[in-house]
Amino acid sequence: MKTAINVRPYQIMCLICRIGRDEEANYYFEEKLDNLQKAIMADLNQPLLLRCNVESTFRFQNPGTELDTPEGELFNLRRDLTILQRLGLTPGSVYPATDLIRLFVNELKDCSDICGAPPNSIEIWQGCKFATSGNYERGLKDALTTLGGIRPKSQRIACKQETAPQMYKHKVLEIRPHHLLCMICFLDGKTLEELQPIDEDHLYEVLEICQENPHIPIKLVAGPCMICPPCHGFDPHSGTCSAAFGMGLRDQKKDLDTLRLLGLKYGDVLSAVELYNLIFDRIENFTAVCGFTTAHRTGPAWSVCSGENDIDGRKAFYEGKKCGLHIPGIKKHLE
Ligand code: SF4
Ligand code: SF4
Known part of the structure; x- marks a missing residue:
């Protein structure tokens, strides 16, 4: 140490x-x-x-x-x-x-x-x-x-411009498990035409790839993934994320909770369709992962992304379930 x-x-x-x-x-x-x-x-x-x-x-x-x-x-x-x-x-x-x-x-x-x-x-x-x-x-x-390691905005934008086109060339997407939930949050039930790619990450790009190719293989990986390079929290030298105090810890906890609920492990490869059908079958709402089941913030490192004390989680999850993220082949839960 x-x-x-x-x-x-x-x-x-x-x-x-x-x-x-x-x-x-x-x-x-x-x-x-x-x-x-x-x-x-x-x-x-x-x-x-x-x-x-x-x-x-x-x-x-x-x-x-x-x-x-x-x-x-x-x-x-x-x-x-x-x-x-x-x-x-x-x-x-x-x-x-x-x-x-x-x-x-x-x-x-x-x-x-x-x-x-x-x-x-x-x-x-x-x-x-x-x-x-x-x-x-x-x-x-x-x-x-x-002092805090955030790259200047110009560097992050240059990184976005360089890495976004490369996303479309990958035969296999490498994604950390809880980012599959972030994609639901990002889409919020909308169509991609209603959204824009953002400078901070590649969530938009991955959604677009999955909508165009629902059977693209996704490999579940530990730590920062293909979505991360332009993010203000990503340190390219160490390959770690510290977007906020304890962010790396709570992201790892969310990854492990996602794997546990889906019955999967790091290294598993499933198609986008298979993964999202599993997610919508087995995960009740964001609170199960992003709210650590109780939606309580237990300390400065453990903030609750899905809404503190909101046990039902964000509506984006239910919207995602209804529209199946507009990825052909994902079962739509219309109830
Ligand atoms: S941070 Fe506070 S204690 Fe330190 S130099 Fe500034 S005003 Fe003084
Ligand atoms: S670097 Fe951290 S905050 Fe940024 S997208 Fe990756 S995991 Fe999320």
Whole structure:
């Protein structure tokens, strides 16, 4: 296992904050931040161990005050703990850098309550000198391309233009199992004429291929698949997906749930018609897979794509069942 780098939660915010600085303002522990940024940019999946000083049962991981910034002990204690509380994380946990940065960017949209001073504050709660600078909020805009591994839009569009035509040349489509459900969601009962290919993935292209050739073989594969290359979550270097915090985990869970319900395994090859007839016979609705059966979000890594607390799942599934995805040979469930 790759050695994790110890990180105080506030340092991730400061990395984002520095990206938005106007002039060469000096940040505390600048060299440490430089080294952290370099390590993340060298390996987006670099494990980061979140450590902060606490007085509870979690004190086993206390890092000491060496990296406390000069605003004072209480400010430092509260800043780290507030970050973890907002993100639903606990100290002593290790996460891949790219997932963690996406969580910060998605969940911590401003720094005022974390780094700033409350009204009528006494000296020890004055907060960070950059809290009202706007640096953090500006840094958020570029944080994902600078630190989080998202390829610039121009690169993703070039990838789409290069890989979309290749999709039509494959004799066998290699698809991760739960993407077969994403195709139902994407179509939402419409015809392809009512939709457009999108820049983010190849769902449209695969649907078009299956409608034109219902017997095209589909091989079920693990992890990111032919649909993924232009996606903002896909890292071509590692071949992993981190479109959001824990995305790779919940996608794998959905893949395994799909295989289990269909009675299949990775490597199996079935035609598009055979696969969708099995799906509509054996899967009740999206909640069975995309809602992890309960439709409850059990933590920051386990969001529910089919609609939180919506046990019936999205209507797109039932629309897909009715129209058989307009793929000739798929049984239409008209009831
Ligand atoms: S305001 Fe200060 S503590 Fe907050 S992220 Fe910026 S530099 Fe870090
Ligand atoms: S990279 Fe991830 S989010 Fe993007 S299409 Fe693939 S599995 Fe889905």
